[in-house]
Amino acid sequence: MPIIHPTLVDIDIRSYGERWTADQHTFAQLVLPLSGEVELDIEGRGGRLNPLKGAVVVAGAWHSQQSNVENHSLIVDVDQAAVCQPIWEQLADRPFPDISPAARKLVEFMQLSIAGRAAPPSLLQGWVPLLLDTLTMEPPRLQSRLAALLAHAEANLALPWTTESMAQLARMSVSRLHALFRDELETSPRAWLLSRRLNRACELLRHTSQPIADIALSTGFGDQSALTRAMRVQLDTTPAAYRRLEQEPATKNQ
Secondary structure, three states: OOOOOOOEEEEEEEOOOOOOEEEOOOOEEEEEEEEOOEEEEEOOEEEEEEOOEOEEEOOOOOEEEEOOOOOEEEEEEEOHHHOOHHHHHHHHHOOOOEOOHHHHHHHHHHHHHOOOOOOOHHHHHHHHHHHHHHHOOOOOOOOHHHHHHHHHHHHOOOOOOOHHHHHHHHOOOHHHHHHHHHHHHOOOHHHHHHHHHHHHHHHHHHHOOOOHHHHHHHOOOOOHHHHHHHHHHHHOOOHHHHHHHHHHHHHHHO
């Protein structure tokens, strides 16, 4: 779907503090976390943002945000009137989209491009439409053998998966497995598996009181130290800190 040369209002890297701050503006805003976590409320719809999940604030929407941990986000302000309305209708249906591997690479590219300097207008003119297209892309339809493998692996995250064992289950060569992951998911088998394991571990940390060591084992990290290392690298937090932050509202309401 074509985008009508959206006008970039501003682009910046920002951090949010512990106090809730409310805002409303005439332009649309993309919040794309680089590190840490941010709690964001968009007109009563709440979401927890991290480098795997962003937010889209449409023009005119009241929103507020806060964070109890160190955080940095790429903030992209766009003139909504210059963008095809169907694009924003898609984004409005899911204001807290997952950041796909393709979108993640675009975010990281822009982070490096504006570090300590202003990005060239010609670079931004091409980057913004590409980012919006990537955020509104439908999930790819997987080939049947790959879809079956993903379903089995996600249901058995505790198993010691390797690319060889995944390829064997899917009845294909390792090189073919890598090619399918690249073509269908724009990622690698190892990166996909890490993402699924982290998502499951975070879900258990949020909603259960299971010991962290047990969660690490059940999600395939082997031990608590491995889970801690993965969360530090990918989410800039630790299992204990993540659990405290996620379960704090429920504790206060009891």
